[in-house]
Amino acid sequence: MISLVDRPVYLFNGDVLCERSEKVGKTEVESLMSKAGLAPDANALPTVPGTGTMAYGIIDSHDTSDGKGGLRLCFDKLTSHDITYVGVVQTAIACGLTEFPVPYVLTNCHNSLCAVGGTINEDDHVFGLSACRKFGGEYVPAHVAVIHQYMREMMAESGAMILGTDSHTRYGALGTLAVGEGGPELVKQLLGRTYDMARPGVVCIYLKGAPSPGVGPQDVALAIIGTVFENGFVKNKAMEFVGPGVGSLSVDFRLGIDVMTTETACWSSIWRTDEAIKEFYGVHGRPEAYKRIDPDDVALYDGAVVVDLDKVEPMIALPYHPSNAVTIREFVENPVDMIEAVETETAKVMENSSLRLGLMDKVVDGRFTVDQGIIAGCSGGTFENVVAASQILDGADTGAGKFSLSVYPASQPVNMELVSNGSIGKLMAAGAIVKTAFCGPCFGAGDTPCHRGFSIRHTTRNFPNREGSKPGDGQISAVALMDSRSIAATAANGGILTPGTEFADRLEPVPYRFDGEVYGKRVYRGVGRPHPEEELVYGPNIKPWPEISPLPEDQLLLMAAVIDDPVTTTDELIPSGETSSLRSNPMKLAEFTLSRKEPRFVGRAKVAQALEDCRKKSVADGTPLPDDLAEILSLVGEHVDVGRIGLGSAVFAVKPGDGSAREQAASSQKMLGGQANVAVEYATKRYRSNLINWGMIPYVVEHEEQGKFRAEDWLYVPGIRKAVQEGSTEIQAYVLRDHERVPVALKLTDLEKEDRDIILSGCLMNYYRDCSDR
Structure with a gap:
């Protein structure tokens, strides 16, 4: 399914991989060059990893260091959501901010429920709008779009770089090198400073073949994460997706893999672009944002992850990390050992041996049952994921028992098209609850399971207690990550864990039509039009940073x-x-x-x-x-x-x-x-x-x-x-x-x-x- 090449590799003409090692002789190298349609000259090959890569091409076009020392990067666009943007703006003001120097998008998709804490969440939103008006930014109101879907639809550009204060800032499938960082790094950009780092390594993610029907992007992503996370294979490196398998994937499929690259601990990601990406930009009314991005005829990488898409099976990432990934088939065939491993880990991470999930109780007649399914956010709530779920659930019944299913489309335009083509109706008729664009289920601000509940989610993370339980109060629940297709298959089976491949015959492509009218009516677009005379609106909970002492002797x-x-x-x-x-x-x-x-x-x-x-x-x-x-x-x-x-x-x-x-x-x-x-x-x-x-x-x-x-x-x-x-x-x-x-x-x-x-x-x-x- 996936193999690692832990040594430098060449990529010839974007298609042929060749290891750079003593085991591979000059004759073999030149034979592979000829196969790729290149002049066979092994003596002319680069020796510095990163040479000829897409990542370095984009990095070099944004580097202001003149090649002296480390990188000094300036980003084209910035983005934050409503957990982070107040702190960013407050810090930038304390440092002398007068206006946003580049497009800065503030979205409201994390604190958007406004259900706890009195007025404070909505006060933050009002502050965010006032900041966009004063300093010249773009403001996306609550429930309109999750941060990364909006950036994909409206802000990504081939060859550009975007910095966001959310770790899943990843738009590589669209040809955008995007990085998630803490607020102070974004503050530096707002003040005209640079993002400084040493040159990262670049790892080739070589895709070949095509996924089987019923296998989705989360399955491919979890398979990769499970292979590379623990050994740190791509840690703090750029992942570069190439190979003939890229063309077999739809844009939504690529986006679904790409957003999960954060869970590998990589620095960023980039994909080769093609006609499918060109069509994406055209559908979204931004054809000028497209540019063909490819590695040079010869590119040299620090290593390679070879992914045979044909062999990827439906996956499940068991608690408590996305890298704890096994095939659903393996888990269903032998759940006992894996359940015991999860229970052992539960006692360890909760630091309370008396807390147990009781997962063996969920094995009924030899079949593992779950309590809840969630399809949401930047990874799960995309158009094709929700369409696939609706096709599997068309005419099905999620039942009136303990199992429940919630679906959160990632943006209002996606939701509108899902309504228009009947997908939402199919989901609702099957018993699913359809909600607005919201990231909450991914980090414990919505759909917290019951005590000892087990939730399967097409979201990004399943860390301990991230779903909202409080072990200190004797509460415990857990999340396993799965693809929307397998979640829908499980829902169709009344909560019995089921791979999406069992319903593969129901799946077929559905075209997407983008209607951005809702953005035109609800999004405040003030980029380049600051109003310095206007005042920021502070709620009573918005407090400045306290005075901080310098480092002592x-x-x-x-x-x-x-x-x-x-x-x-x-x-x-x-x-x-x-x-x-x-x-x-x-x-x-x-x-x-x-x-x-x-x-x-x-x-x-x-x-x-x-x-x-x-x-x-x-x-x-x-x-x-x-x-x-x-x-x-x-x-x-x-x-x-x-x-x-x-x-x-x-x-x-x-x-x-x-x-x-x-x-x-x-x-x-x-x-x-x-x-x-x-x-x-x-x-x-x-x-x-x-x-x-x-x-x-x-x-x-x-x-x-x-x-x-x-x-x-x-x-x-x-x-x-x-x-x-x-x-x-x-x-x-x-x-x-x-x-x-x-x-x-x-x-x-x-x-x-x-x-x-x-x-x-x-x-x-x-x-x-x-x-x-x-």
């Missing part, structure tokens, strides 16, 4: 959380779901930091924060140190300069930051006095960037040193400010416990000068203010 950090899990998601660092209502109030949101993973974190962090307040007061007015602070400082040594040292908190995690791009995973720690994370490695670039932009040092330690960290110990880092200033790559620190000093080497890796300057200033806002004061 020495750090004394309370280890407020020590997490030994192999991977820690951003959902565990700051819960999604109901807490999204507080995203415009940084101090209130901070109360939920690590609440589901380490409930003691907030209390511990506040202890360190209170001690730091006492230290500052003592330095300012000469008052004696409180006894508890003096006792802690005595751990450092007899002669402590209280004017040099800064107290705060830190988190240790083996591999933190998988998942969402939202900056609150870092900023919430900062609001409680967080000064650092310590990790063996960081799961994603975007989380590490969030830490840096919030002035938190992303320390790295060797794997064998992780056992030195225990919760409630103190980490003393003498001379840290000098080390950051001087560009040191390692600093000697000490874990302090019971008057014992345990030495530990902290690495300061891959920090560019601007990264260090931001850390020295305390955060990005301070850095820009400091720059303007010079």
Whole structure:
């Protein structure tokens, strides 16, 4: 089904793969070049991976570095949704924003229910509209479109680059190199600064063959994710989709695979474009946005993922990660071992051995049953996915039992066409509930299952508790990811897990007609037309960022959380779901930091924060140190300069930051006095960037040193400010416990000068203010 080539490979004429290794002789290479219609000259081949790739072609056209050092990228367009845009705009204003310099789209698809928290969600929306009017942006009201569907339909362009504050910012199938990052990276673009990084590796995703009827884009995506996530094969690299199999896929099918590339931990994705993409842009009234994108006649990649589409089967990603993927056939044939593995993982990730999903109870007469099906969002709610579900459910009956099915079309234009061609009627007649464009089921703000419920979803993630349950309150439920075709097949079978291939004979292509009239009537389009005289509209919950101190000369950090899990998601660092209502109030949101993973974190962090307040007061007015602070400082040594040292908190995690791009995973720690994370490695670039932009040092330690960290110990880092200033790559620190000093080497890796300057200033806002004061 899928194989990996873990060495450089050539792609000849966009069609023929050739490994670059000692095992492949010159004669064989030249034979493959001839097969691809190229002049056979192995001596003329490039030797630098990335050469001739689509990714590098687009990157180089957006790079302002003149080839000196790392990349300095300027994006063409920006986008945020209503969990992130208030923080972005507030930060940019604090840094001197006067108008949006490039098209910036604010959508309202995460906090759009406005069902909890009183007026605060709609207050955010009003703020967003006022920001688009004042600074010149584009505003998409609630229920009109989910962020990525709107960007596909109205903003993507072949050869362009788009930056979004959502991790699933992926429009590669349309020829757009799109990146999901935390808010501060987008703030830099709003202020005319650049997105800085080293050149990424590029991995060839070579597609061949064609999917079997009943196999959908989620199946292909989960098969790829299951193959490459754990081994980090494409981590922080660009995935480049090529090969003859691309042409066998419809545009919606490509989009469905593409949006899931985020779950591989890659940096971005790009696909070759063709007549199908040209038709997509034409249907959406933007033919000028199309451009043919292909690799050069010879392209060199860091490696390859070879996907035989013919062999992909319907897949299910079991809890608690999209990479936990197996075929539905394997699961149905032998559920017992897999169920026990999920139950074991449940006890581990919930850190409560008494909580069990009770999945064996769902095996009835040898068949596995589920409680709920959801088809929604940027991955599931596209036109073809919903049409396929309606065809499978045409004349069927989802039943009056425990099983329920909800369908969320991804935009109003998609919904209108589904109504027009009868698909919505078929779904409703079968018992499905059809709702508006909304991302909530993907992150726990809608359709939370019952206690011990098992939901199958064509959405993007199935992390622990992401669906909205609260294990701290004794609640537990779980999500498995599947394609809409298999979800509909399961619904047609009354909730018995069923692959979509069993209903393949019902599936047939249906043409799509786009009517953008609803956008013309509801979307505020103010790009390039700012109204600086207008005022921003602030609701009572929208609070500014508090004053943040610069990096001290020495750090004394309370280890407020020590997490030994192999991977820690951003959902565990700051819960999604109901807490999204507080995203415009940084101090209130901070109360939920690590609440589901380490409930003691907030209390511990506040202890360190209170001690730091006492230290500052003592330095300012000469008052004696409180006894508890003096006792802690005595751990450092007899002669402590209280004017040099800064107290705060830190988190240790083996591999933190998988998942969402939202900056609150870092900023919430900062609001409680967080000064650092310590990790063996960081799961994603975007989380590490969030830490840096919030002035938190992303320390790295060797794997064998992780056992030195225990919760409630103190980490003393003498001379840290000098080390950051001087560009040191390692600093000697000490874990302090019971008057014992345990030495530990902290690495300061891959920090560019601007990264260090931001850390020295305390955060990005301070850095820009400091720059303007010079």
